Amino acid sequence: MKVAIVGAGNAGCAVATDLSYKGHEVTLVKTSNSMHDKNFNYLLENNGKMTLNDFGEMKTANIAHVTRDLSEVEDAKVVILYVQTNYHESVLERLLPHINESQILIINPGYFSTAYVLKHAGDKDLTVVEATSSFIDCRIMEPGLIKVGFRNVRNPLGVYPSSRKEQVKEVLSELDLPFAYFNSVVEAALHNPNLIVHTVGAIMSIPRIEKTNGDYVMYHEVFTPSVWKILEALDSEKMDVIEHLGFERVSYVEMAKFRNTLDDNLDAKESFFNYASMPTRAKGPTTVDSRYISEDVPQGLVMLEALGKSLGVPTPIATSLIEIANAALERDLRAGGRTPENLGQENIDKILKDSKKA
Numbered sequence: 001m002k003v004a005i006v007g008a009g010n011a012g013c014a015v016a017t018d019l020s021y022k023g024h025e026v027t028l029v030k031t032s033n034s035m036h037d038k039n040f041n042y043l044l045e046n047n048g049k050m051t052l053n054d055f056g057e058m059k060t061a062n063i064a065h066v067t068r069d070l071s072e073v074e075d076a077k078v079v080i081l082y083v084q085t086n087y088h089e090s091v092l093e094r095l096l097p098h099i100n101e102s103q104i105l106i107i108n109p110g111y112f113s114t115a116y117v118l119k120h121a122g123d124k125d126l127t128v129v130e131a132t133s134s135f136i137d138c139r140i141m142e143p144g145l146i147k148v149g150f151r152n153v154r155n156p157l158g159v160y161p162s163s164r165k166e167q168v169k170e171v172l173s174e175l176d177l178p179f180a181y182f183n184s185v186v187e188a189a190l191h192n193p194n195l196i197v198h199t200v201g202a203i204m205s206i207p208r209i210e211k212t213n214g215d216y217v218m219y220h221e222v223f224t225p226s227v228w229k230i231l232e233a234l235d236s237e238k239m240d241v242i243e244h245l246g247f248e249r250v251s252y253v254e255m256a257k258f259r260n261t262l263d264d265n266l267d268a269k270e271s272f273f274n275y276a277s278m279p280t281r282a283k284g285p286t287t288v289d290s291r292y293i294s295e296d297v298p299q300g301l302v303m304l305e306a307l308g309k310s311l312g313v314p315t316p317i318a319t320s321l322i323e324i325a326n327a328a329l330e331r332d333l334r335a336g337g338r339t340p341e342n343l344g345q346e347n348i349d350k351i352l353k354d355s356k357k358a
Contacts (some may be wrong), residue, residue, distance in 0.1 A: 001175070002025045002026075002078075003019055003025070003077065004027040004028075004079045004080070005079075005080045006032075006095060007031060008028055008030035008043075009036050010140050011108070012083075013028070013146055014138040014146050014148065016081065017052050017134055019175065020048075020062060025064045027065040028043070028063050028065065028067070030066055030068050031087075031091050037162070038211060039140050041168035042144050043066045046065055046144065048062045048065070048066045049062050049063075051146070053145065053148060057343075058335065060252060070099070073095070074098050078103065079095075079099060079105050079106070079133055080107075080108060084295060085300075086294075086295050086298070088113045088299075089109065089116045092120055093120050096126075099121075099126060100124070101124055101125050101127075103127070104127050105117065106130075106137070107131065108133075109131055109132055109133050109145065109194075110131055110192070111134070111189050111303055111338065112130070112186070112343065112351075114160045114347075115344060115347040115348055115351060116347075118344070118347040118351070127167075129157050129160075129172075130157065130185040130188040130189055131155060132157075132192050132193070133152065133153070133193055135177055136151055137150035138299065153178055153259065154177065154178050155178055155259070156179075157182065158185035159178070159181065159182055160185045162355065165181055180258075182342045184247065184351075184354070187241070187242060187247055187355075190238050190304065192300060193256055194300060196235050196238065197231070197252065198292040198293075199291065199293070199300060199321055200234060201223065202285055202288075203297075203328070204222055205285070205321070206288050206328055208221065214283060216283065218285060219276040219278075220277060221282045232251075234321065237308065237317055238252075239251065240313050245311070253269050253272045256271070256275075288328060288329065293325050293333075294329070297325045297337070301322050302333065302334050302339055303343075305318045306340050309340065310340065310352065
């Protein structure tokens with residue numbers, strides 16, 4: 001299958017290599033000059049050659065097309081957007097003129113970016129898929145080499161319009177990735193784990209980040225019993241929104257367990273704390289103004305707050321965390337976030353109406 005991946009960072013390069021290794025014709029498009037240029041230049045100079053260190057198994061493949069030209073996505077059957085969520089709208093504005101109605105556009109992670117597609121797609125009737133989290137957790141170790149840290153055993157997706165879910169399932173089955181399907185892109189957006197764990201963890205770590213200059217591990221230290229209660233309160237607000245739409249209440253830890261393990265007998269909370277306490281956890285966040293706050297507050301919490309307002313569902317914990325983050329960073333994170341004004345209230349309403357048909 002012809003697949004285009006827009007975004008040449010860690011995850012974009014990993015999935016491009018993985019799919020190329022499986023025999024797909026992949027086009028990898030870099031959208032900026034801000035990060036990972038050394039690796040991208042290596043790909044240009046070495047015929048797209050990239051190696052995945054997949055838990056010790058070295059998988060080398062040549063990505064068929066490596067480019068900065070967004071128009072090269074036009075022949076792909078599936079287009080996957082793999083850029084930081086802060087840049088979704090700006091990249092979609094540039095990308096959508098090259099997307100046609102016969103293609104499937106996957107946004108990973110989604111965070112309700114279907115609204116941005118509706119906002120900028122004009123009269124095109126596009127098929128949009130939102131993913132909850134990256135299919136492969138990884139890092140570029142050196143130009144041409146990626147180390148895989150984790151692979152989800154299930155990758156939950158939502159489809160818009162929801163009536164095309166079966167059609168999408170048939171096409172995406174060819175990618176040989178373990179997909180699972182929600183009834184709506186709203187569920188996919190709200191089950192992004194970073195919405196819960198990054199925001200609560202980083203905001204409640206602010207004194208520790210500053211005291212140690214980032215020489216600590218958030219997952220090892222921050223989720224004390226009282227902080228866990230804050231996490232559960234925020235998670236409850238998320239589930240209130242999901243339930244209001246008629247979908248099942250699924251907690252953060254249960255969804256993490258669904259993505260991470262096939263062992264249904266594991267206790268979900270215990271599974272999270274086992275994961276959090278792993279000795280291989282990276283240090284940090286090393287600064288208060290990290291993506292854990294500067295990305296996941298405006299793109300995650302502000303989105304949750306916006307959906308809550310649209311549905312008449314209170315989200316006081318989300319609002320409080322946004323205000324604390326605003327004060328700590330001395331800027332308005334809603335300004336560039338997923339507010340009703342930025343998403344477009346009419347687009348929110350259209351997606352919520354579709355979700356109720358699912």
